[in-house]
Amino acid sequence: MAQTTTAPAEVDERRPPTELFRHLRSGPTGLRSRDAARRLTVYGPNELSRRHTRHWPRQLLAQFTQPLAVLLMIAAVLAWAGHSPALAAAVVAVILLNAAFAFVQEQQAERAVEALAAFLPLSARVLRDGVLVEAPARDLVPGDVIEIAEGDRVCADARLIDGSVAVDLSALNGESVPAVRAADTALVPGPLLEARELVFSGTSCTAGQARAVVTHTGMHTEIGRIAALSQRGRAEMSPLERQVRRATWIIAAVAVTAGAAFLPIGVLAGLGWAAAISFAIGLIVANVPEGLLPTITLALAAGVRELARAGAVVKRLSAVETLGSTTVICTDKTGTLTENRMRVTRLWLTGGERDATTVRDDGPARALALAAATCTTAHPSGDGAPADSGDPTELALIHLAAAIGVPVRATARDAARTGLYAFDPRTKRMSTVTGGRLHTKGAPESVLPLCTRVHDGSGRPVGLTDTVRAEVLAAEDRYAHAGLRVLAVAERVAGADLLAAGRETAETGLTLLGLVAMVDPPREAVPAAVADAHRAGITVHVITGDYGATAATIAAEVGIGDGQQRVVTGAELDAMGDAELDHLLEEGREIVFARSSPEGKLRVCEALRSHGHIVAMTGDGVNDAPALRRADIGVAMGRSGTDVAREAATMVLTDDNFATIVRAVEAGRRVFDNVRKFVLYIFAHAVPEVVPFLIFAWSGGAVPLPLTVLQILAIDLGTETLPALALGRERAEPGLMSRPPRSPKAGVIDRRLLWRAWGLLGLTSAVLVTAGFFWSLWRAGWQPGVTLPAADYARATTMTFAGIVACQIGTAFASRTDHAALRTIGVFSNRLLLGGIAFELVFAAALIYLPPLQAVFGTAALSGAALAFLAPFPVLVWGVDELYRARVRRRGTGIRPEEAPSCESATS
Template sequence: MKEFKTAGDYAQVPIKQLYQQFETSAAGLSSHEVQVRLATYGHNTIQRGQRQSQFKLFIKNFTSLMAILLWISGIIALFAGMLELAIAIWAVNLINGVFSFWQEHAAQKATNSLRQMLPAYTQVLRDGQQQQIDAADLVPGDIFTIQAGNSISADAYLISATGLQVDESALTGESVPESKSVIYHPGDGKFAETNIVYAGTTAASGNAQAIALNTGMNTEFGQIAQLTQNQRPNVSPLQKELNHLTQQISLLAISIGVLFFILAIFFVHYPIAKSFIFALGMIVAFIPEGLLPTVTLSLAQGVQRMAKKHALVKDLSSVETLGETTVICSDKTGTLTQNQMTINHIWLPSGDYVVSGQGYVNNGQIMLGQQPYIFGQKHDLDLLLQISVLNNNTTVKAPATVGEQAKILGTPTEAALIILAEKAQLDLSTLQTKLPRQQEFPFDSERKRMTTIQLVNGQPVAYIKGALDGLLAISTTILDNGQVRNLTEQDRRHILAANDHYAAAGLRSLAMAYRELNPQANWTQAAVEQGLTFVGLTIMADPPRLEIYAAVAKCHAANIRIIMVTGDSALTAKSIACKIGITSDQARVVTGTELANMSDADLKAALSSELIFARVAPEQKYRVVTMLQSMGEVVASTGDGVNDAPALKKADIGVAMGMTGTDVAKDAADMILTDDNFASIVAAIEEGRTVYSNIQKFLLYILNSNLPEAAPSVIFLFSRGLIPLPLTVMQILTVDLGTDMLPALGLGAERSEPGIMEQPPRKHNAHLLNRRILWTAFGWYGLIAAVLSTIGYFLVNYANDWPQINLAASGGVYQQATTMTLAVIIFCQIAAALNCRTQYSSLFKIGLFSNRKIIGGIVFEILLLLALMYLPTLQLIFNTAPLHGAEWLYLLAIPLPLLLIEETRKYWLRRPVN
């Protein structure tokens, strides 16, 4: 048996030599030999990368830096003698870990349900008999058959082929099927050998018999999959940022703890043990226990909102990375375009016709002047339509329901021709019966045309369609306005000029011709395909998605650059890119051949300007993504084929197509589009920006309560213990894990702030916790809340004859005073929850009550405060007491002024600078 080689290495090996090398024959392998080879080569399956066990995935959610900080916080609280606090912190960590695991597990299940595997069955010759086997049991040396519509199960060498065209877009990105034959031609680019077919591709038309060369992971499909699996997963920007934030908060909390420890010893003259416990309590108070669950829930809500916008995110932290995206490397076919070839013009010597409607649905018309054209009115156009549908082996099944895709069995080009004829109300079945096919000369890559012989009123007529250059060369007459005349040099120039005009716009042409035959002649291909009468051209393109224009404009407004990286031709790629606004006419097009000869320095320089990549190989797309990342860009890369998988894995965000994507591409991606639509990526980016903004709003919200929580301890220290602590540690915990939690979660569900997609992506070195948040939290919201809560504490004290009484010994008065401090902080937080909803926009513009979760959280805050005040059991645990009328009037007067003051501040921020 052979050693492993790539399939292309066998392209020029004669079939007899190949039989000897693979120890097989035209009768196929024996059953015994199949078992031997299965043991040697394994099953014909694409192995997925090693997956972490569910247990490891579960544990991962409890070992992030923030989770570890919370475990330590609980231990500190336990050593400080605050058992309830320790239990509460650990419970939060457990709940968050379980929730994170459940969210990612649910996303992975949804991903798995979208997977599209290799074909389940294959027809093979074994022991000289045709058999149907599981494709996983195919081995090198097997002889198997290929029919239109079949997925191809292995890299294989063609033994026979009739009209075989193969859709290789999963490997090459090229949307037009490639013609295959037993005669070797090198073709243009990788995977282009005419006598070799590859695993993971699909037979668009025709049939063939082939010998399997490589199976499973030894196929080109498998080799690219292996390249993808060998890459290490990147740590997302959000994971890095949360780690950085944890370090910041830890440093802040420990610094404050040390400061208070020193002050307690040298200023208050506390014993060291008591000072240490006091400092530990301050450290716990400054650690935002609600950060991790709120971030997780914010991401989870973002995942759910994205799912409604057709974007399935596999990992929670990937949500935010989308918002940081600076460059999108986008495939063309099916992402920017509809992946539905459409005829939009017909060119005849007598005139140019516009065809309306897009896709494989009969929802347009052929326009003759200002009127829709109906079959039977004009001989020239009628004949072109007849050739289009009779010289055609494709069938189109109309969608059964609204929103369903039309199904085609055959090639996209032929499907477009059928839809063209239907737009003129041509009855295909009647025409096929009236003009039956007598013979066919299938399309091949050398002739670049297909010929059928139809019986027209008892007269055999050859209908020919194909590439213009080859067809025009064998035409001698032309059909012009219903009359056949000699084809002159001027006619040829006229036809070629028209074709060049459409080609310059990135459109493809397909030429039509016919010839009346002698009924008594021997119809050979060479004899038939000469002396043709040229009829006209059908002009087609894969049209852009209707929503793509707005999506591209949105990216430009958001300073997100789009670079088309496609396997399609340079002319088509540039035409589409210019048409939908990705680039201008000045954009440079770099082909795969040019890219292969570029140094890294040249590529880096090229990437700094407008650029389109066409006819690129998988490793080249990977190289483009890698180079962009080295330039500091955050890259989202799209794709659907196995050829896209390495780039999807390498990118900061890999985006695979859910409808047309291969299993390998989906496995490599971070996000799957269930509608294969570029506009869904833009919607997901907006959602990612919103999630990041909401996390910052949450940070601002929880940090602003730290200053009023710390102020009582400062008062206690600077009074040298004469003024009892205005707030206990359990009351601090009430704010951090009780009253703050639901409004914070409501902020995580806040909709996009107006203008969020008109801002540039955040800088790569920007941090969640920045100067603006720190200043607003501590120098504005926090300072106001600290002053108001301190005033509230002393108001209760003065109302009860302090300083004449000893507060610490007064029992109920002290409890009432600490309850007042707690209540003021909560009412300040009510205003803060509303104020934090926007950074610059007016709250009244987005709607005061538009976020029901925040309103519900505020109601919960008030109910919890009432429970703490009036339920005896909670009074004992949290050291609280009921408040009276005067205190309630003070509390109720807090939120509205704070709201109006903040609206005034935001108004000044929004003012245009002259």
């Protein structure tokens, strides 16, 4: 009868090894190869899987169900029914262009789970048939016994059965100091990641050697659980995406209403059905800003390129705007606020404390640093290693010795070493033997009891009194309270045989040299960046897996919390109900969430978002992936961050500089303002494009149609596009980062924008364009109801087309500022806009004066008198808006974009 096995998710890995072996039907010698192969079939490979996949055909088809696309499809069908195949083809081309831009924008690859898989090593040392062999990591199964040694990456969740190791858990819990794991530790209740007998997939062994029995593989591991969390939910639309979608529905409603209302009017006015259909198509096309979505996409892409040059790689275009809406930054500590490397800051010696950054010609301090650096196994870069390798604490000791002037070369240290007592997680110390001298370093409570003497102020060994012991313990408490990690360093001079006789014999009768206190220091640019964030009205919370005292100290140093930080531990957070957490966050204080779990980070993120905040979540570890994905903006560190965090995040900081986040927020605010500017610019042209059709309908056809549909398309996709893109690169107005974050409810389109676009710039342009059209008719001798010769009619419609182009130039300059005078940013400072206007004029001239294009677009050459008539149009349009903004400034009633009512309230 086949032997059954227990599903890995049901294994209680914290039970004693004998019970665990019995439960897993395994033993200290591991599994037989045939049993392992059978279990691999049952449990599946030791790798991470995806919950769902993306289907690009469905995404592509979705682009054709957008409101604007549906409207244009209706227009194309009407054009085909009205026997206008060229017009139908032109509208279909517009639909395809918009769909292509939108589809490319949404093709962000979601490779977070694949990056998580990179944390699993390719192979592992496993006992099979009682023999230690190398096996592919994907073939491990529950019940396998694996060997873990210094430098190995753990490839499955396992319970230690022999030996002890120090494990770097920073990718899972955010702590920069390696954690001690041993096989014979007593069972202590608490979080799973803190269990002293367990090791986890994706972590690294920094010291020691042990054997462990595999308890969970693949998606049942802790890293697999995080992978499942990172897949929870789908990416949501950014504020800009929601607002643009809302705006498209408004535009669609306006176009449908206009078409439904005026089509019967045209028929009743005596127009034929063909003319009425042409009229309806023109009305729909005039109301639909065909270039809006592509222009927004390209403008955001320009923002992405600019941020990339500044050190921030944004993977989703709309995230640029979301950054500008950020109200809260939830930042990790290790590697984000700090440098993710230990640095010695204080030394304690019998004669007093020393500042490790300034001490040089001090004999006792040099002896302390030399001994500490000698008692290491790490290799700094350039000393037998291409990059720093080893325990960050030991690297800090080696750098300290070099800075004081007693450098220790790793290669020479290893060659001279005659003995090594590796770091023992139980005793919390390690020792090295070089000839007749033993050096020991470790936790003060472990080293101090072994000491009988201490170096005095001159470096001579004297008896260790109770008074000095009390001073050592007081210094340790003082450093620990300040968030520093403390090591005691001692030595012993004796015969080589005695020092090699075993640990218990060698590590006695030590002479205490002093204490070394170190910290993972804040990044140099972080305090200024935090101050800038506060000035911009952004709240900064710290969410870290590190200890509360350490995190609070770092937060205070960089200016988070203004010295009044509240520390909430992971256990306290877990015990809080949702209402209590909501109340805590609503107080407005900056909080340090310490010892946080991935679920805790998610809870805080979701609570903040439920309050209407736009949350930017920073992180660099595997444990940060779910929260990075859930946040409005996930910000990962590019250098020190894991592949998991980089793939789950929306933005990656290539320079690991917290200040880059603030620069990105500023860029996001400017992008939002610029989106408003070119939306204003595009919307303003709807009025002069619609008015000619209204004149045509209201006159019952007595007034010829002032503009053709193809001319409208030439305006919307030809003359309009480049100036709109140039407005997307406009410089920021004064005081951009001194105003509070924009309300998440504030829309791109608000009442003031619509008034400026339709009631001021649009109406002014419509009056001027209509005047130019009737002036051209008057010169041709036209009378109502009289059919014009084809040449005269072409010149009249061309006058309308050219008038709209001329008004576009004035609108472009008027749109450059929302509140300030144009002179504050420089009339000619936007060279891209000047280039866009130049292209606009050349393009319009080509349509007007080149015979092949005249035949397609129904245009005719304009005379010098006509051009003179059009020349004042730009100045008049810009001047009207400049006077309006000046009046608003004088009254002091200007509405900033972040204060404007939402698009919904604007249309209510």
